[in-house]
Amino acid sequence: MRLDDAYTNSAHIPGGDRYYGQWEDAAAAFRAAQALSDCGVPYGPLPRQTIDFFHPDRLSLGTVIFFHGGYWMAGSPAMFSHLAAGAVDAGYACALPGYTLAPDARISQIVEEAVVAVDAIAARTTGPMYLVGHSAGGHLAARLGCADLARDWTGRVARIMPISPVGNLAPLMETSMNDILRLDPVEAEAQSPVSHAAPSVPVHIWVGADERPAFLEQARQLQKAWGCEVTIEPGRHHFDVIEGLEDPKSAMLRALFS
Incomplete structure (x- = not known):
């Protein structure tokens, strides 16, 4: 359909198809080296309603909650375990919730699952929480800040x-993904963060300068709607922009914990 290419990432990133395997390998290595973890903790009865927790080796300063991407159709917490490394090294716990994927759930249902997941995380933790997500997960993190939730x-x-x-x-x-997502105008507006007032907590949008124009425009629209801070990181594309989460001294994590 008309906007298919605009929202395609792998084909426009050198070696784009290799990232999925690289993420899985890095995630598995991180889990194997991480003694303080609780993976697969259920927050509901469905198979993907689980949370992976990773803990620091000292009293936690708070909890980073990371929602994975994949256009609400793919991915899992187990693919992105290594992104907890920066938070854990900095003294924070990290929780990675899973959620039911389309077409088994519509985006509105996935949002409801994300709320229940954070309910469960809040009940198991103390201190401040930081909502973070990438791509479709970035939508979920932003959506959870809206007043109606x-x-x-x-x-x-x-x-x-x-x-x-x-x-x-x-x-x-206007993409062929909608054959699976089944968005209609009512749901698209209701579940779009840009359709809601800005959250009452600080929001910092992060996007790569080498992203597809559609994602740069998405970041600009959300920044305009919410009047929040935005960082356009030079030299980063849609897949490597998340690597800052692995480094406790990265600009990304400094901004998150500031």
């Missing part, structure tokens, strides 16, 4: 960092 834990959220987020779902109705 406020919960008891909302006051514990210190910062929201949507990385390369999809803040406006409407363009996806």
